[in-house]
Amino acid sequence: MAQSSSPVSGVADRYAQSLFELALDENSLGTVEPELDSFDRLIKESADFRRLVESPAFSSDEQLRAIEAIVAETKPDPLTGNFLKVVAANRRLFVLPGMIRRFRELAAEHRGEVEVDVTSAHPLDDGQRSALSEALSSYAGKSVTMREKVDPAILGGLIVKIGSRQIDTSLRSKLNSLKLALKEVG
Incomplete structure (x- = not known):
């Protein structure tokens, strides 16, 4: 697959690739993918969550605290929860939709799907x-x-x-x- 020249898509690709490899190693693709789909739906359906993800007005600490609260409430697989916390701590939440999209592509490719x-x-x-x-x-x-x-x-x-x-x-x-x-x- 051709690499994109966009720094944002490069970040999304690297994070998604790392999560995919970890999920593959832990045999948890079937758990992580639907959980990411749920977070993708949350971004699309909740204006407040979308604002948290997209807005540069929130500090890294504010984003991390919000993600920690959501993870504590939803109780996703530890791999998914830790991934979301790392993304928030590194101020990369704005790239989360691209990471989820790329993760889906990698998982589908792994299953021989398009x-x-x-x-x-x-x-x-x-x-x-x-x-x-x-x-x-x-x-x-x-x-x-x-x-x-x-x-x-x-x-x-x-x-x-x-x-x-x-x-x-x-x-x-x-x-x-x-x-x-x-x-x-x-």
Whole structure:
């Protein structure tokens, strides 16, 4: 995988790689990954937690105390809890979403999976999900883990991201293309 030139993504990669190797050594990938997913959801759903993670206004001590309190309350695996405390103590909480994303990629790669982001106008039913998963597995040559997102603004169709490739069959994109073509004619 190509290394990014961004210092932030480099930090996220190093922390995620270290956590992944430790989780692999301790045979706790199956525990650490869902716990990180929970923290990722917390970042997305809680404005207060997101502010703690993203804001440079909080000191390292304040961030560490907050993370220690959350860890004490949620009681994650010691590896996950210690990782979060180290990240806070080193003032790297702002990179936590990137660390979690990279950890997921490493874990999926280890399992021989590829992660796919699927955006649809409406929630997929089980039959659609199964058919899409099968088609994407065939396309990628690996089993896929789909992360689904609903965005009514695409009107219909799908937007699928596999690694650096994006396949956009959304109605919104088709209408925009038609609009451009009509402008050129008229």
